[in-house]
Amino acid sequence: MSKLRVLVTGPFGEAGEAILNHLYDEDKYEFTFLNLEDHPEYETHVADVADYDAMRPAFDNQDAVIHLAAQSDAGADFRDVIEPNIIGTYNVLKAMNDAEVETLIFASSQRVMGLYEEDHAPELYEEDYPSKFDPLRLTHETLPKPDGYYGASKMFGEHICRNHARREGAPNQVYALRISSVRTERYDHPYGDAERGVERGEEHKVEEGEVWDQSQTGSWERGSEDYERMVKRMKATWTSQRDFAHLLECCLEDDSVIFDVFYAVSDNAARWFGTEHAKAVLGYEPKDDASEWDSPPKPTNTAE
Template sequence: MAAQNVLVTGPFGEAGEAILNHLADRDEYEFTYLNRSDHPEYETHVADIADYEAIRPAFEGQDAVIHLAAQSDAGADFTDIIEPNIVGTYNVLKAMEDAGVEKLIYASSQRVMGLYEEDHAPELYEEDYPSAHDPFRLTHETLPKPDGYYGASKMFGEHICRTHARRAGAPNQVYSLRISSVRTAEYDHPYGDAERGVDRGTEHAVDDDEVWDQSQTGSWERGSDEYQEMVQRLKASWTSQRDFAQLLECCLEDEDVTYDTFYAVSGNDARWFGIEHAKAVLGYDPQDNGGEWDSPPE
């Protein structure tokens, strides 16, 4: 059976690393990478997704697209969002339609539901919130509440993807994945954000004779209140690289979905996003659970 040709936009960020580490060597897939800058290890079609003519050739002959490229700063201004997240997503859909590419996996974000976290945190990060008999879970049918322009742009992306999936022409299958906390391999564990803050503080202390300001550097000491809060949150929102890669594979192998929305999160005990829909529709079977960790890896 011939390998699927899969184009990945924005492949060299945290989410893309899961593809490079867990799927790129698989015989079932032949990956092509589209990025606005080159990469020393991977052959890359260099183009900005806001430039339709520049990206269009990369879509020829593809069976599927994983669209990760975006301005991913949750606090970005609207002017910084327009071209990469709105124009860029439209260009990807247009290029797929013009090239006849059938399947799109769209990288949405947990930020389309961000106000729920803002309204319920930090209690939200507890395993039994609000009770063991009635845990807080957001489903694919819960009303979206973006917490900023970034989240709103991802909500727009979901809607325009649905529009394309429901009309004549490609893509005919679209999977909107509301991605939680995927991290690079070094920090791919529920203590990752907390340990990254410790590492920042250590680097700053070594490199700078002045006293470092935690509020400005995002740094803290291991065991501090800030450290513990970051651990608690990531134990709930962690998406391991291997679980994210597995969910992508579920989408690539599926033949039935026209358009649907799924949460990309590991099987964490304290998660506030429901994964039952992804299990039922796609056969998603996460292997990792942030609640099973009681210390960072040695």
Template sequence: MQVLITGAHGQVGDGLKRYLGDRGDYELTYLDRDDHPDYDTHVADVNDYDAIRPAFDGQDAVIHLAAYPTTDGTWEQIRDSNLHGTHNVLEAAADAGVSQFVFASSIHAAGMYEEEHAPELYELDFDLTVTHEDPERPDSYYGASKAFGEDWGRYFIECREYPEQFYAIRIASIREPPYDNPYGDAEKGVERGDWERGSHEYETQVKRLQGTWLSQRDWVQLVELCLADDELEFGIFFATSENERGWYDITHAKDVLGYEPQDQGEAWTEPPQDLVEHVENNREI
């Protein structure tokens, strides 16, 4: 299967390259605005349609990751990378006749549910479940851009010949190793000097990530399930691991795609030793 990954060299693309790159089922093409010493890359910015268009020829699927990645984005940053860029990628996929489109959406398309209820939301006994059928509630330009991408994908499915299938995966919290665990954000704060291990701020970060963590291997599983599907035309799926604290519903992904998470946030009761050592070696004093 020929698969193009846009924004391949960012944090979300790391797991796809590591887990899928050596498998015979996929021939991956990487598109990114920056080159990479270890990966042959079509270097182009998604904001430039003519520059990215050749990379789509002959592809069976596109995994669209390229975007300004955080909620602090200004209108100009979000407009160029996330709005115009997503439009360009969809147009290029349509023009090239690409059948499948996997869109890296975000829980921030519904982020105001968290904003409204945090930090009480991070406790195990808090009663809230947000499903794919609940209204979009973006918490930022970034979140609104992800909601836009989902709606733009539905337009292409219903009004254009290609893509034929569109999957919006509302990613929660993916972290690169050694931070790929529920203690990752808390330990990053220790590394930066923002708080001490065991402080209230540290424990709050742990609780939040125990609810939103999407392990790299669970993320890759979801992508593979989308690529293997030949029935669904359009779908929106919240994406976390099997977290008891999670307030975003993943039963839809289980029922429709056959998602079986391998990891769970609450299974971790302390940070892994390799992460602690990494933080202590890089800690800002």
């Protein structure tokens, strides 16, 4: 049985690490990587997705593309997202068309729906949060409300991907994944962002109405109000590496979708993003639920 050849753009970030840890060694896949810089352990086609001529050869002889490369700072300026997120996504679609690559998994973001969090936080982080949505649960049909230029650029990406999927030529299968909080292996748990804040060792007070995420530089003491608030947020938005890798597999193995949107989030009790659509269409079966955690993992003792 031949392997599925998969090109991954931007594979060495937090979301890409889930592929390296959970899918890379699977016999059914043959991965190729495209990145801005070379990597000492993985053979990599070095190119900028905003440079079409440089990145185009990486798409030859591929069966699918997982497009992760992007400016991922939620607070990015408009000028910062034009080349990597807008031109880069267009170039990926054009290269797929030219190389006749049929399947695209597009890394969208929960920030496409970011204003819902901004409007309802921090009460939103409670499992029993009451609202007119009773409870607030966003679906693939809910009106998008980006909370910045980054989120808006991902919304643009979804729309241009839909446009290409409905036209003649490749790609003709597009899976837009609105990714929540995927973290590196060290912080791959609901206490990850809070623990990272502790390790920064600097004081920062979260202001009223402020929405925090991994892109910001706040830090706090373990057990503080800010620490507990960050834990509550991650208990709603956490996407474990193994659940994210599983969802990618569901997309790679599916042959029914032309274009569709799915939320990449674990089966957290406090989540406000719906997973029912991914379960029904793709057979997504997340294994992790942040509510099952009541403390961070114990540090590994490396002493001999």
